[in-house]
Amino acid sequence: MPTIERSAIMRAVKSRGNASTEGRMVSILRGARLTGWRRHLQIVGTPDFVFPAARVAVMVHGCFWHGCPRHYRSPCDNSVYWSAKIARNIARDKLTRARLRRDGWAVLTFWEHDLKREDVVVRRLRRALGRGVTKTL
Structure with a gap:
């Protein structure tokens, strides 16, 4: 694929509100009836989702x-650029x-492919939310 075409495709990808990541996580959170979260x-x-009360x-x-x-x-095209990016x-x-x-x-990190296993995502979230974190000085 020519570089100009690839650049146009990559520019079209949004950094927020992506359906395969953030949109999918919103669906999982709502489906599991998890509340108290905020976006961005x-x-x-600026994490994608934050549960302020549970930190x-x-x-x-x-x-x-x-x-x-x-x-x-x-x-394959412009691999030096992409590797550095x-x-x-x-x-x-x-x-x-x-x-x-600190x-x-x-902090929980979910990969795009993790979101296919809703049960695992919800279990990890509930565990982290139940634990709660207090700031230590």
Whole structure:
């Protein structure tokens, strides 16, 4: 695929409100009747979903954009650019998780492929929400 076509396709992908990640997670949360969550709360790293009362931050990563170890395949065109871009995303994700944890948040990360197993997602969320996290100084 020519670079100009690929660029147009990639520009069309939204960073928020993606149906295969965030939209799917909203459906899971509502289906499980989990309440108390907010989207894109302005805290460190702006997690996709936040349960402020339980201090639980939820990141939902697309397998391509965040370099899923199971599913990421670098495009053949402009592979140097894409390798560097995905490496920056992975480094930013790691830093964000560390900063949130330092600030007393429990951080859950779900990959796009994880969302196919709703029961597992809900179980992990309920466990984290039941545990609660208190900030330690």
